Amino acid sequence: MPETPLVVIRYGPYESCDVVDHRTFRLEGLQAVLKDCGHSYVLEKIPDWNQVELVVNGECVYKCNIRHLEFGGDGRLDPLCKQATEAVKNAYQQHQI
Numbered sequence: 001m002p003e004t005p006l007v008v009i010r011y012g013p014y015e016s017c018d019v020v021d022h023r024t025f026r027l028e029g030l031q032a033v034l035k036d037c038g039h040s041y042v043l044e045k046i047p048d049w050n051q052v053e054l055v056v057n058g059e060c061v062y063k064c065n066i067r068h069l070e071f072g073g074d075g076r077l078d079p080l081c082k083q084a085t086e087a088v089k090n091a092y093q094q095h096q097i
Helices: 025-036 079-094
Strands: 006-011 014-016 019-021 040-045 051-056 059-065
Touching (some): 006 025, 059 079
Antiparallel strands (some): 006 051
């Protein structure tokens, strides 16, 4: 695995208070657990509403609805954050040969 594995967090806009915009509040927990696992990440806005995609080595390894992620927090209790970090871990293990 690279010393600082890079994960691209691609996220789309979602509606909150009757306003559609790209927001990162629901990504805070995901960012925290990725950082705790030793991954570095970059955020990339996409036009697809309500989407979050994690991209590793140019391949999408995880997708979910951004509105299903917990708002704020550290991500440790969010089951989607756990699934996402497992998907990233598995992606890096598959590319090790």
